[in-house]
Amino acid sequence: EVQLVESGGGLVQPGGSLRLSCAASGFIFSKYYMHWVRQAPGEGLVWVSLISEDGRNTGYADSVRGRFAVSRDNARNTLHLQMNSLRAEDTAVYFCVRGGDDFIWGQGTMVTVSS
Amino acid sequence: EIVMTQSPATLSVSPGERATLSCRASQSVSSKLAWYRQKPGQAPRLFIYGASTRATGIPARFSGSGSGTEFSLTISSLQSEDFAVYYCQQYNGWPYTFGQGTKLEIK
Secondary structure (H helix, E strand, O other), rough: OOOOEEEOEEEOOOOOOOEEEEEEOOOHHHHHHHHHHHHOOOOOOEEEEEEEEOOOEEOOOOEEOOOOOEEEEEEEEEEEEEEEOHHHHHHHHEEEEOOOOEEEEEEOOEEOOOO | OOEEEEEEEEEEOOOOOOOOEEEEEEEOOOOOHHHHOOOOOOOOEEEEEEEEEEOOOOOOEEEEEOOOEEEEEOOOOOHHHOEEEEEEEEOOOOOOOEOOOOOEEEO
């Protein structure tokens, strides 16, 4: 069974940092693009970042470029999202998503940016 | 950035009836279009990808159609679990983008 389990969310002050992780299982992790998507409370879905199978290519939404960094460890089947200079508007549930046409989503981890 | 527009924002339908949700792209996305259902407190679940291919485990009462800029999701004979928010998403060009969602509610 394909599983994606996010962790690392929590409460952080504006300007702070947080590192999210996503543990993947049930598929060959190194063969898939991976993505992060977020959803602010009561709002819609926004694509945040993507990373290629080998980690060489990445992409970011304009709203997070320069502050967030996506990475992956194919030996440990793990995806990461390093989030720096966090703002109140970054408050959201962050989902890890497996690429390919048949997108598979994790259950998400909540990030709250507040003083 | 490709803008995805869903209509209507809210659709009221009786159980057992048919519902059709629409999604329009600001430029062609070929057939790189997915549909998701999201219930409160849950992650989105993929229902349709490639504009018309049902994801694993999705019943045949769900069907997707369209290509280019105009797409639709049809749910025949609505059941109680179908009442939720539905999102379309294009994955033809980065950044991938979502529609704002259609809330399917019980009439």
